[in-house]
Amino acid sequence: MSGRLLSRDAMRLPNLRLAFRLALREMRGGLRGFYIFLACIALGTAAIAGVNSLSQSITGSIAAQGQELLAGDLRFELNNRQASEAERAFLAEQGQVSVSAGLRSMARLPDGSNQALVELKAVDAAYPLYGAVESEPTAPLGAQLSERDGAYGALVAPLLIDRLGVSVGDEILIGNARLRISGTIAREPDAVSDGFGFAPRLLVSEAALGASGLVQTGSLVEYAYKLKVADPSAVPAIRAEAERAFPEAGWSIRSSRNAAPSLTANITRFSQFLTLVGLTALIVGGVGVANAVRAYLDGKRAVIATFKCLGAPGGLVSTIYLIQILLIASIGILIGLVIGALVPPVAGYFLADVLPVSTSAAVYPSALALAALFGVLTALAFALLPLGRARSVPATALFRDQDIGRARRPAWAYLGGAFASLGAIALLAVVTAEERRISLTFLGAILFAFLVLRGVSWLVQWLAKRAPRVSSPALRLAIGNIHRPGALTPSVVLSLGLGLALLVTLALIDGNLRNQLTGTLPERAPNFFFVDIQGSEIEGFRGLLAREMPKGKIIEVPMLRGRILAFNGEDVAKREVAPEARWVLRGDRGITYAQNIPENSSLVDGAWWPKDYAGEPLVSFSEKEGKELGLKIGDTVTVNVLGRNITARIANFRTVEWESLSINFVMVFSPNTFAGAPHAWLATIIDPAASEAEEAAALKAITNTYPTITSVRVKDALDIVNGLLGQLATAIRAAAAVALVASVLVLAGALAAGNRARLHDAVVLKTLGATRATLIRAFCYEYAMLGLSTALFALFAGGVAAWFVVSRIMTLPSSFLPDVAVGTIIAALILTVGIGLVGTWRVLGQKAAPVLREL
Known part of the structure; x- marks a missing residue:
């Protein structure tokens, strides 16, 4: 072997055949040390492959059964x-x-x-x-x-x-x-x-x-x-x-x-979200890949030093271990693809009563190929830096037992390769996304979170380094472990921070929505909506409802249906519209006319039409939706109502309190627009103090007296929405749990990677008189402080993200939920302390003599 290593070909550039042969020989010892690596790659790949396969299965079935x-x-x-x-x-x-x-x-x-x-x-x-x-x-x-x-x-x-x-x-x-x-x-x-x-x-x-x-x-x-x-x-x-x-x-x-555009669109959007969550798990798992590669190469110090002393160039050494890493990554990717391919038939079985189509047990090559490509790029992106550090360490330093992870900066080729792989991951995520803006935002948020988490770990280490001296030996040792060279702080904070922050964000969004549906919203919402009230019935209906619910406030408006066809004469189908405003153009909208500004509305731009207005048709547009559609005062809107195209000019914009569930419309027209047009009426009644018995009596009276009027009890509708929201939240939390599992795997890998240094420290401390109880307390203090720091970051980051989504995107009141905060802190402490003690228990039981002989 030495002769081959010293050959001129090997001296000039890496011999791939030789590198492949040596890589296979070194792998004869099995995959020990790479189990976390395999799990991280397999988990992320399986999530992406499974989500995309299931999405293609459902959408394909919709197309086939169209x-x-x-x-x-x-x-x-x-x-x-x-x-x-x-x-x-x-x-x-x-x-x-x-x-x-x-x-x-x-x-x-x-x-x-x-x-x-x-x-x-x-x-x-x-x-x-x-x-x-x-x-x-x-x-x-x-x-x-x-x-x-x-x-x-x-x-x-x-x-x-x-x-x-x-x-x-x-x-x-x-x-x-x-x-x-x-x-x-x-x-x-x-x-x-x-x-x-x-x-x-x-x-x-x-x-x-x-x-x-x-x-x-x-x-x-x-x-x-x-x-x-x-x-x-x-x-x-x-x-x-x-x-x-x-x-x-x-x-x-x-x-x-x-055949089912709404279902297809929702499945596509949901699968994109879950794909991004799976990608998050894969990227979080990439940290575990980096830790596993660094720990593995650290254990191969003697072998690497021997290679270099025998004349092997750094490129050959790097190629040997890169081949090993890619082969092991291929195993993890294959495991993930097998799991992902099984998702459609398994999910189809459990969702048979929910899905309107029957899914087939087929293999979807494009979904699997996309997941495999993400897996390969992730393995490369996070393995190249440890490889570059190993190459840059001279043989003499390796024999002196220097930790590879503390070697100097890798060569530019390795840095460039790592960043190119990360760029390829981002580009692939954006190109394959249905909503590219969402993908860019998501990737930007992940990058920002990584930078902030790095800053948090640095801050924790900085504070620990400058902490006052304490009398407790165990606490003093724990604080020292947090800021010493090669500390676990960056790995622990990075691994758990992203997963916990994602779960906190989803939990707060879900909690705030549920509070709206079951808390203050029912008190402000109408008791009933009454639809299809004929003009000949409106007086009698009003009197009957006033008798049945005398304390209620009755609101009634004329009601028509119309579809928006054009803005300023331009077909809306050819117009680029922001995703959040597309619902306005989808299908028919409820429209009305009014002499005065409707309740729950206020003008923000333009002027309301005067009484007895008889000029060209005018329309008042909801400000939020109008701005999202790119409209301004003076633009024209063409609406088809009852088979006639009517064009009206935008006279003003107004705010609309959609969250009140009162009668609200995107468009309110001037009364002359629909002069003489046949229409029915829409009414609501608001009585927060009404009991269920009073509501039931009113509903019975209206239904029996006016059988053609449709009554919708708002509480029943809220219960349905609440049930759907619960199912959706469960699915999203299950997907987000994938990212948390990846975080736990990375945490376990980080602890395993640091066990060698901890073993030496524990042996030396025990030799100097430290008891096992003292070391256990020290480790508990250390992991508890790291877990608490991570939980505080997750609460802050998740709270800000949830506030933005709820208050700015959903335009609903947002509040911080203490139970989510307590649950997050407890989960973080259990994970860090529990996994930390499990990982270091073997260290505490090691005999001193064998370790001391190696120092």
Whole structure:
């Protein structure tokens, strides 16, 4: 071997074949010392591979099952009006048409003793064009929805059975129609394309909807015209022709290729967030990679010195150990990819009742390749610096037992390689992201957190170095261990700080949202929303509600629906819009007109129109949404309402208190804009002192007297949102826990890497008379101080981040939660003290003689 090492080829530049052979020989001893390395790489790679594989599995299933999820090849949606004869004739020329109507209404028992909000869907005989409605008991859909003895058949969601206390075969009332429950819905093929509903589904026929009397002037009804064509490749052409032939139709057109855009978009956004969390875990694990490589090379000092003394150039030595590191990283990456590939089928099994599509047990090469690339780049980025330090240490220093980690700065080539790898990680994260601005912000936050954590560790060491002398030997030893050369302080603070800060941020955001939903918000929010109040009913409705809840404040406004088509004549579909404002342009918006400034609003720019204004149509726009859309005073907004395009000029901007849950609108028009337009009314009542019994009595009276008015109890809606928020928070916390697990692994690796120095210190101190109890107290003090410092940073950083998200992005009141603070401090202390003592227990039991002979 020495002859080969001294050969001229080896002296000039690294011989890859020789380096590979020597690397394999050195790995015969196994992977001892690299288990933390493997775990860190495998954990981060598995998170990224699993999240992206699951995302591709779900979105791929949505695309593959698009026709069934849409129940057609094309879906034309109209709000508050049916298609005209010309529009219906055009659709009929293209293929088979199925029509459905959706609205919210109140289902009640015949004796008026109970009622519940439902998502009513009325379908024709052609429904569904693709797929099938599955029910219990099983029977043809037409037979289940048919009319018999004056009662129309209906399929209901099982939840409605529970809420009303009825069973299959019983009768319920909807509007003026009598329905017979013929079964429960097990599966509705196009439920996901219809969108999220706050209430259980009630499926009836078109005839039943007509008999109910629910569809009146201004009623909030969504009509969906599903089209099945002979040649699916003609779908783009049909869509283009529909837009050209009916420019003012105001319909929303969707194809089976985009059957569930909201679901797809939410899954994509959520997967991007989880990918970034997985990347955080991988980068945090990179610190563990650096610690493991440094500890491994430190244990190879004698071998490295021998290589150098035999004439091996520094490049050959570095290549040998770089090959080893990459081979071991490949093992970790492979483990992570296997775990990631198993995520879709496993998650699909547990999410079968939640997901509207069936996921397939397939392998997604692009997701696995992306995760593997992240893993390789992370291993390189954090391994090159320890390798560079090992190369720069001369053989004589290695024989003198100098710690590789305290060697001088690596050569520029190693620094450049490490920074290039980190840059490649950042570039890859941004390029592959759906929302690049979010990725840039996230990566910037991680970089800032690393710099701040480094500063925190330096500050802790600086304070420990200048701490006054204490009388306790154990405490004095603990303070010295914090600031001495080669101390664990930077590794411990860096490893735990990021993971704990992430968990604190999510816990505070979740806690503040829950406080809003279950704390002060219900006290300020209305008790009920009442929808589809006809003009002929408004006076009687107002009087009845005043009698039932005499202490309540009633607010009523006219209500229409409209879709924004253009700003200043420019199609909104061609406009670059900030992500936080896209909801304004998505689908139809509730709009109104008003003579005076609405409650919960105040002007911030421009002027309100005068009384009896009769000029060009004007509109007041919500300030926050208007600025996000890039609008200014004097711009024009074109809105399609009831099949007509109306263009209004922005007269002013106003603040809107969305968090109050009162009646608020993005757009409020001048009264002359909709002069003579048919519309219904929207009303609320606010009575914080009303009991549940009073609310129930009022709801019963309104539903029985005005069966076509829809009542939405705000508390029920808040309960649904709270449940969804809980599920989302659980998923996010589980993902963030991956980063914390990586932090714990890095902490364990850092402690293992420092055990050699601690072993020498413990042996010397025991030789000088220190007892095991004294050393245990010293270690406990040290780990407790480090854990407390890390917890304080996590509380500060997480608190600031949560405050920014809640108060600035969500525009909600933000408060610091003491229980989160206490839990964070306890978790940090348990992790640092617990793992620290477990890692050093073996050190305390070492015999002195063998160690002293090596000094």
